[in-house]
Amino acid sequence: MMNNQQRQVALTGSACLDKVLSCLEKVKSTGANKWKACCPAHDDKHPSLAISETSEGVVLLKCWAGCTTQNIVSTIGMELRDLFPGNTQPRRGPSKSAIEHERMVYRIGKSLLEQGKLEGSDIERFHLAKQRLGVK
Numbered sequence: 001m002m003n004n005q006q007r008q009v010a011l012t013g014s015a016c017l018d019k020v021l022s023c024l025e026k027v028k029s030t031g032a033n034k035w036k037a038c039c040p041a042h043d044d045k046h047p048s049l050a051i052s053e054t055s056e057g058v059v060l061l062k063c064w065a066g067c068t069t070q071n072i073v074s075t076i077g078m079e080l081r082d083l084f085p086g087n088t089q090p091r092r093g094p095s096k097s098a099i100e101h102e103r104m105v106y107r108i109g110k111s112l113l114e115q116g117k118l119e120g121s122d123i124e125r126f127h128l129a130k131q132r133l134g135v136k
């Protein structure tokens with residue numbers, strides 16, 4: 001049964017975003033491509049998780065209580081790569097947004113690596129991003 005607060009989500013987002021939002025509670029739109037919800041990774045009574053979507057369809061999660069994105073996605077049964085729509089074949093020649101995307105993968109991967117939390121296929125994806133960006 002749904003609680004009386006029906007989901008008021010502008011479902012304009014990508015498949016990734018829809019999937020993330022459907023796993024969260026008390027989802028509320030807070031602006032264009034921005035939502036907030038209760039963080040699934042900690043005991044969150046007042047929505048402290050900010051969700052946004054970039055123009056490339058990448059879903060960004062930020063818990064103000066300090067949960068990591070990795071924690072949040074694994075709590076709802078997803079993986080980091082589920083936040084990125086561009087998991088398919090690379091297109092001909094990197095566009096600006098593709099490079100931006102790789103930078104994001106790299107940044108997230110790097111911070112997880114530093115925390116010793118980079119695992120499985122995320123490691124491969126991280127190295128791919130590194131390679132594509134030409135980072136040593």
Ligand SMILES: [Zn+2]
Nearest residue numbers: 039042063067
């Ligand atoms: Zn949290």
